Amino acid sequence: MTSERFIELIKPEQEPLRRFLLGLCCGDGATADDLAQDALVRAYVASGSFLGLSKFRTWLFRIAYNCFIDYTRRRRDALSAMDSGPELRVAAEDGADSAFRYQQLYAALDRLPEKERAAIVLFYFEDRSIKEISSILDMPSGTVKYQLSVGRNHLREYIKL
Numbered sequence: 001m002t003s004e005r006f007i008e009l010i011k012p013e014q015e016p017l018r019r020f021l022l023g024l025c026c027g028d029g030a031t032a033d034d035l036a037q038d039a040l041v042r043a044y045v046a047s048g049s050f051l052g053l054s055k056f057r058t059w060l061f062r063i064a065y066n067c068f069i070d071y072t073r074r075r076r077d078a079l080s081a082m083d084s085g086p087e088l089r090v091a092a093e094d095g096a097d098s099a100f101r102y103q104q105l106y107a108a109l110d111r112l113p114e115k116e117r118a119a120i121v122l123f124y125f126e127d128r129s130i131k132e133i134s135s136i137l138d139m140p141s142g143t144v145k146y147q148l149s150v151g152r153n154h155l156r157e158y159i160k161l
Helices: 003-024 029-049 056-081 103-111 114-125 130-137 141-159
Strands: none
Touching: 003 029, 003 056, 003 114, 029 056, 056 114, 056 130, 103 114, 103 141, 114 130, 114 141, 130 141
């Protein structure tokens, strides 16, 4: 894939990609931007391997999701390396853009397990189909539906609507 073609395919996906990562990062704009940049670099480096077997968007979001998973593993490893006893957890309010109006939602999303959070963000924030979420998260459609159901119940409990 030429660099011009890559840029052409990336342009319409930049804002949805950032929104997706912002949701996964529970409103932490700086981390979402860092992960988006990492995902774009990884996608560019691997662009020659994109065969068109799935949508470009699905391929790109899968790379971004992997960047997020790598980030959370590094963060978890760093916390356990500090041997701090109980796991330290940054409150979502500390990591969220204080001016962002969905702070309560991000605080609730931060409490969800990674896969539930990713399914919720892709389905509700990015309006992705079950099939596309299944491909991005590399899980069967039934599991995606389960993650969405459980995630919705957890959010309802955390937000107390």
